[in-house]
Amino acid sequence: MKPTNNRQIRLIRRPQGMPEPDDFLITEEPVPQPGNGEVLVRTVYLSVDPYMRGRMRDVKSYVPPFPLNEVLTGGVVGQVVESRHPDYQTGDLVTGMLEWADYSVSTGEKLNKIPEGPAPASAALSVLGMPGLTAYFGLLDIGKPQAGETVVVSGAAGAVGSIVGQIAKLKGCQVVGIAGSREKVDYLTKELGFDAVINYREESVPEALDKVCPKGVDVYFDNVGGPISDAVLARINYQARIPLCGQISLYNQENPEPGPRVQGALLINSALMKGFIVSDYQEHFQEGMAQLSQWVGEGKIRYRENIVDGLENTIAAFQGLFKGENIGKQLVRVS
Amino acid sequence: MKPTNNRQIRLIRRPQGMPEPDDFLITEEPVPQPGNGEVLVRTVYLSVDPYMRGRMRDVKSYVPPFPLNEVLTGGVVGQVVESRHPDYQTGDLVTGMLEWADYSVSTGEKLNKIPEGPAPASAALSVLGMPGLTAYFGLLDIGKPQAGETVVVSGAAGAVGSIVGQIAKLKGCQVVGIAGSREKVDYLTKELGFDAVINYREESVPEALDKVCPKGVDVYFDNVGGPISDAVLARINYQARIPLCGQISLYNQENPEPGPRVQGALLINSALMKGFIVSDYQEHFQEGMAQLSQWVGEGKIRYRENIVDGLENTIAAFQGLFKGENIGKQLVRVS
Numbered sequence: 010m011k012p013t014n015n016r017q018i019r020l021i022r023r024p025q026g027m028p029e030p031d032d033f034l035i036t037e038e039p040v041p042q043p044g045n046g047e048v049l050v051r052t053v054y055l056s057v058d059p060y061m062r063g064r065m066r067d068v069k070s071y072v073p074p075f076p077l078n079e080v081l082t083g084g085v086v087g088q089v090v091e092s093r094h095p096d097y098q099t100g101d102l103v104t105g106m107l108e109w110a111d112y113s114v115s116t117g118e119k120l121n122k123i124p125e126g127p128a129p130a131s132a133a134l135s136v137l138g139m140p141g142l143t144a145y146f147g148l149l150d151i152g153k154p155q156a157g158e159t160v161v162v163s164g165a166a167g168a169v170g171s172i173v174g175q176i177a178k179l180k181g182c183q184v185v186g187i188a189g190s191r192e193k194v195d196y197l198t199k200e201l202g203f204d205a206v207i208n209y210r211e212e213s214v215p216e217a218l219d220k221v222c223p224k225g226v227d228v229y230f231d232n233v234g235g236p237i238s239d240a241v242l243a244r245i246n247y248q249a250r251i252p253l254c255g256q257i258s259l260y261n262q263e264n265p266e267p268g269p270r271v272q273g274a275l276l277i278n279s280a281l282m283k284g285f286i287v288s289d290y291q292e293h294f295q296e297g298m299a300q301l302s303q304w305v306g307e308g309k310i311r312y313r314e315n316i317v318d319g320l321e322n323t324i325a326a327f328q329g330l331f332k333g334e335n336i337g338k339q340l341v342r343v344s
Numbered sequence: 345m346k347p348t349n350n351r352q353i354r355l356i357r358r359p360q361g362m363p364e365p366d367d368f369l370i371t372e373e374p375v376p377q378p379g380n381g382e383v384l385v386r387t388v389y390l391s392v393d394p395y396m397r398g399r400m401r402d403v404k405s406y407v408p409p410f411p412l413n414e415v416l417t418g419g420v421v422g423q424v425v426e427s428r429h430p431d432y433q434t435g436d437l438v439t440g441m442l443e444w445a446d447y448s449v450s451t452g453e454k455l456n457k458i459p460e461g462p463a464p465a466s467a468a469l470s471v472l473g474m475p476g477l478t479a480y481f482g483l484l485d486i487g488k489p490q491a492g493e494t495v496v497v498s499g500a501a502g503a504v505g506s507i508v509g510q511i512a513k514l515k516g517c518q519v520v521g522i523a524g525s526r527e528k529v530d531y532l533t534k535e536l537g538f539d540a541v542i543n544y545r546e547e548s549v550p551e552a553l554d555k556v557c558p559k560g561v562d563v564y565f566d567n568v569g570g571p572i573s574d575a576v577l578a579r580i581n582y583q584a585r586i587p588l589c590g591q592i593s594l595y596n597q598e599n600p601e602p603g604p605r606v607q608g609a610l611l612i613n614s615a616l617m618k619g620f621i622v623s624d625y626q627e628h629f630q631e632g633m634a635q636l637s638q639w640v641g642e643g644k645i646r647y648r649e650n651i652v653d654g655l656e657n658t659i660a661a662f663q664g665l666f667k668g669e670n671i672g673k674q675l676v677r678v679s
Contacts, residue, residue: 069612234607248624253611267602272569276588276619277404284611289583 015040016320017080018109024065026261027331033324041114049091050113052343056084056134057327062260081109084134104133127306135338136312137301139287140168145297146290148173151252151283152228156181159222161241164232166193168338169254173230174203175310185221187237189333196336214240233258242274251282261331313337350375351655352415353444359400361596362666365659376449384426385448387678391419391469392662397595416444419469439468462641470673471647472636474622475503480632481625483508486587486618487563491516494557496576499567501528503673504589508565509538510645520556522572524668531671549575568593577609584615596666648672
């Protein structure tokens with residue numbers, strides 16, 4: 010039976026601080042018709058990601074701001090329900106940047122078919138998609154972890170951090186996570202093999218770092234920024250590497266507080282800090298995906314997806330990212 | 345006639361803020377006698393360098409702190425006056441890390457003979473020594489300037505900055521200096537060929553940067569830190585590189601003020617910031633020296649030395665570094 014109704018989530022107001030439901034509006038329209046060379050995709054999973062908070066501001070960032078009143082776009086896994094593109098058939102599972110909606114129309118060129126693999130299709134939004142590739146390239150290309158080194162990762166139980174720590178273990182490193190609940194600590198140490206995890210809500214991060222990183226920090230994979238990162242940066246070693254992946258602790262600050270200047274610590278340690286976005290590595294995605302897929306297939310990398318049901322719960326799931334609610338990748342199952 | 349008296353400058357108190365004369369003591373002792381395998385060197389020039397301020401603190405840094413009451417050590421050009429080492433003869437011009445004194449004893453292994461070249465011996469402490477190599481490796485290895493890019497250098501009239509700007513010009517870049525006097529601005533633009541120089545004491549650095557860097561900043565070679573660097577970092581481009589060479593504006597702060605966190609700017613621009621010290625590149629010194637020597641010989645790189653006379657004026661010359669008094673390398677002629 011052909012669907013007729015399409016719910017869409019629009020950004021109608023730029024959030025101040027934590028995004029609120031009133032910043033968004035769910036509208037209903039007829040399901041769009043694909044034109045020539047286009048396909049109609051039914052959303053199966055959509056991805057809520059911290060970087061999207063940045064796009065909700067009207068300022069220059071690595072991606073342009075979301076326009077007001079338009080339907081939001083993000084990572085989606087979906088199924089082709091109608092194709093007017095020769096490469097796609099009804100039933101194909103695809104992933105791409107699509108609308109936060111029940112249905113989207115896309116040109117075939119902007120989609121990727123999800124290959125058969127060791128994981129379900131949702132993994133195209135987690136370990137075998139953007140978060141997994143972010144972990145892979147940020148850690149290996151910028152962090153360059155060497156066996157025996159100490160690697161610290163903040164936001165350790167998140168979609169990226171949980172993969173970073175496991176890759177660092179595969180490289181023979183001592184891996185220390187920083188996370189915000191006992192459940193996360195247990196997951197990372199007991200299920201993923203982290204050597205130590207600091208619960209920043211219950212422990213003094215500086216004191217805990219002194220205890221679990223007695224040889225200092227060689228690689229700091231930074232997902233959070235702010236005071237947690239200040240504490241790690243005060244303990245870096247000569248020629249430490251700091252991949253900057255995110256600064257989630259600061260994303261909802263309208264007037265970011267100043268902090269200790271990091272240049273001194275970088276200077277006296279000949280240390281490197283580098284920001285990146287996964288698309289910097291676009292040319293190497295196939296390599297990264299192949300390696301991650303192999304590790305997942307071999308059971309060397311495990312991952313978790315935190316799935317909520319219903320497009321109408323997308324905003325709450327997005328808010329949850331900033332409250333530290335999710336373990337692993339936060340997804341919304343739409344259909 | 346054999347000398348009998350040796351003046352030595354000792355650190356007797358750790359400076360608070362700007363180093364003061366009372367932090368130091370000039371003592372007199374008999375000229376030391378070289379033992380077997382050692383040489384006696386008469387100091388001709390000694391080098392005062394900003395990094396030495398860091399060594400006057402009792403904290404971990406890239407070099408260990410100076411011990412209290414001991415004679416200070418730094419870069420020296422001198423002449424061998426007595427040799428008990430087979431490789432050195434009386435009259436040889438040498439350079440090395442020696443004492444702030446009229447005479448020092450050194451093992452031969454810790455000295456380098458100054459080769460014949462296009463510049464006088466003092467250049468072993470400036471363009472053909474530590475400052476020149478610092479500029480060379482920091483700019484080329486970390487900054488990686490590409491033709492057509494905009495390179496900004498702070499502390500532009502100093503021993504390092506003035507060489508950085510000229511190498512960047514040789515690489516085809518648009519070069520913007522930041523310096524603190526009209527005389528420095530004139531020197532850099534009229535004599536060294538900088539495309540623009542901002543006088544941070546007379547202009548608003550943010551406004552001036554907007555004017556002279558309309559395409560943003562691709563490489564920022566940072567000698568100074570603090571608010572000047574904050575302004576540059578707010579204007580970096582995608583994949584900008586920031587070699588951190590020094591933070592002279594902060595060296596005399598006992599309780600460094602916080603500042604804007606730089607991670608956000610690095611993150612949204614996939615930018616790299618890296619601290620370094622010239623000794624990171626020790627294995628490549630010969631290459632760097634050969635290239636700098638060639639450029640100096642060809643007149644492609646010019647340099648200036650600001651020379652004061654008399655060991656007794658060393659402290660004033662050292663203080664002058666933090667007041668922005670010198671153009672080019674600050675040296676003290678001792679004999």
